[in-house]
Amino acid sequence: MKFSRRELLITAAKGALITALPMGAIKFLEPKEVMAEIKGPGKVRWAFLVDTYKCVGCGLCVKACKNENEVPYDTPVTRTWVERYIIKKDGEMLADSPMGARDGFTENKIRETAVDPKDIAKAFFVPKLCNQCDTPPCVQVCPVGATYQTTDGVVLIDRSWCIGCGYCIMACPYGVRFFHPVHKVTEKCNFCYHRITKGLNTACVDACPFGARMIGNLKDPNDPVTKIVLTERVGVLKSEYGTKPQVYYLGLDENVR
């Protein structure tokens, strides 16, 4: 194969241009814009931010969630819940979430045993909900295509198609899935899909008086959640499972399970 000088120059220029392109992307785009590009096509990628410093364990989020999403109020199962962690000075970790903290935490007792305030090294609350993982293992294992991820990142369950095998429940490392007591199909948090797609906040975000919960669009560089995720030190739960969870935590302690 023979190149004329002209062709050679054009090819070289093209090659240089192609190699230079990614560099240019980093150079001219804001980091968050690059991130939005990496996250794939589409304009929305829902993500959640939990500020564990702000959570006081009132459980109003759980109450609102159960009502909004019609999860029977007096059952222990719930789409979102709040955990209490007490780390004692001798290193012992105590944790609980009675009824998912539907009624909040009103006593300094864990499983009926009082904790001496003098023994407490640190204590805090951690709200939990579906992580809407980028690579959701629950979706991967559904045998019939009854649970799936939308283009905006939320994992939904088709109540008319779920056969109720429970494989997705087993596959979730976060324990967010359960069988709906009335519909008899799997159920989990879907970031109040009916609310966020109408421009509203999720019920739990609205119900929280302290701003411990935020929902945002990672593909919008000006979204407050995106800004915090990109500029502050945030953590995610159980990243070792390779699920790429999209619920970010501020002030995540290593004791949190």
Next chain:
Amino acid sequence: MKSHVWRPLWIVLGLVGLILLLRPLIVPSDFGTGERGFMYGYHRKGNEEDWKAIKVKYRSKEYCKDCHQEKYDSNMSSKHSIIQCENCHGPAVDHPENPEKLVIDKSRALCIRCHAYLPYEQSDRSKIKGINPAEHNPDMECSMCHDPHKPNLGG
């Protein structure tokens, strides 16, 4: 291929053919692989709309403001302005049409969600004014002394 040996195979192929013929009749036409690919996006497209169509129940403070301006203003000037009306009054749904009246939760249990003192200094919980519910007027409703909309005594 005329040998009888192939007969079981024909039956199997016939069954497979039958399933393939029946499939379009039973499986909804919008069932397929979505934008997220086969692993994460294999679903019935119509289900996304099913979820979007769910009724919103909690309407938030701005919905209440239009009719209950006075209560709204009073509440917004207090420390309890951060609390949604519906946290105590229940979800508005289509109030005042449906339900016509909301059931108000005035219970101590509701107040002590935040105001039962817990000795957790590393959490914002300890920054909230807290009581020991067992000792602080245990037989009385909180609202007998404290106005939930504007809770500071005398304020």
Next chain:
Amino acid sequence: MTAETAQNAEMVVHGLEWTVKELFTYPNEFIYWTIQIVMYPFLTGLVAGAFVLSSLYHVFGQDDLKDIAKFSLLFSFALLLVAPMPLLFHLQQAQRNWEVMLTPHFTSAIAAFGMVFSVYMAIVASEIWFVHRKFFVEQVNDLRNKEGIGNAILRIIYSVLTLGAHDISDAALHKDERAVKMLAGIGIPVACFLHGYAGFIFGSVKANALWMTPLMPVIFIMSAIVSGIALCLLTFVLIMEWQKWQISRHGRRHWQMSADEVKGAEIDMVKKVSKYLIGFLVAAITLELLDLIFRGYTAVKSWDILRSVIYGKDFVNIFILQYTVGNLVPFILLLLPGLTVKRAVLSTLLVLFGVFMMRWNVVIGGQAFSLTFAGYMHYHLPIIPHNLETFKEGLFGALLMGGLPFFFFWIFNKVIPSLKYK
């Protein structure tokens, strides 16, 4: 409000009934996979094992296994029909089970399992057809001259079963034999694949620290073959004994052997089959111990809680019931010289129990600890059912599953006598 109360009446939180939680667990955690999911790999294992046993004769020409091979082939088909039933019993929406075939999501081990299962079913059914085709044709011809409605119905059944292939010339029968050999040959890897897949269903759940190991499918195959051989041997011996008893009561029929002949054939068979049993048992135990040693040695994050389950909460289930009573004792019983039929029967019973406990310890044991690694869950098997759910996922549901294969075999044996001798 009344509508809500009505709703409350039929509200059941799946798992709440039989799960007792200890220490810190997530609110939605319960024992979701219960006794039926123990029965399911147990039955699938028996299918695979029974088929492998029959193939030892058909493919590898172990002629002394001829009689048990014919029997175990038909028995494996009876087991095969029952194998997916525990899954149906366990589904919350069992009426939608056909979706697994119509919209299979192949990234799920369960979806692919449906396909593998169907292929395997076709193979076993075809093999049975080839083995018995001559018999079907003969029956059609015999029944032609007999009267009565019963015979007419039987004749129709046999006519359908021949699939219209009435040629029983030597050339045609030779073709049948070749087909059987071929199908049995294909069937072995498919049987292993089928059961390996059952192992994959568990082994691939990365969220479960006890289940997730690439060894799981292999362990499942080995224990499957062990349990399948054990059950075939056991059932075969029991049927032989019953025949001996029949002969002594009613005298010998034209196609039967004498009681002594039966006895002789029986002990030869038992000795031969128990050798295979021991071989696969050693392989199964080796792999399980390898898994255990590896977990302890590498001691990743989950090891603390796993250790407390394996050496603490489930110690009796794992080390006493499974390894000692279910593996070690029958191993010694089978190895001791002068094996008798009675001793073999006892051993096979223990082996079956051991494999059942292994399934139990995997399925239930895998849910005995919380995803928090800071709490436990205990499973209380519902005994007396008080609603559909406690029947389906309780003792009686499991017993039903355990009994059905024998019922199906009894029915099949009316049409396809797999226990006749020439």
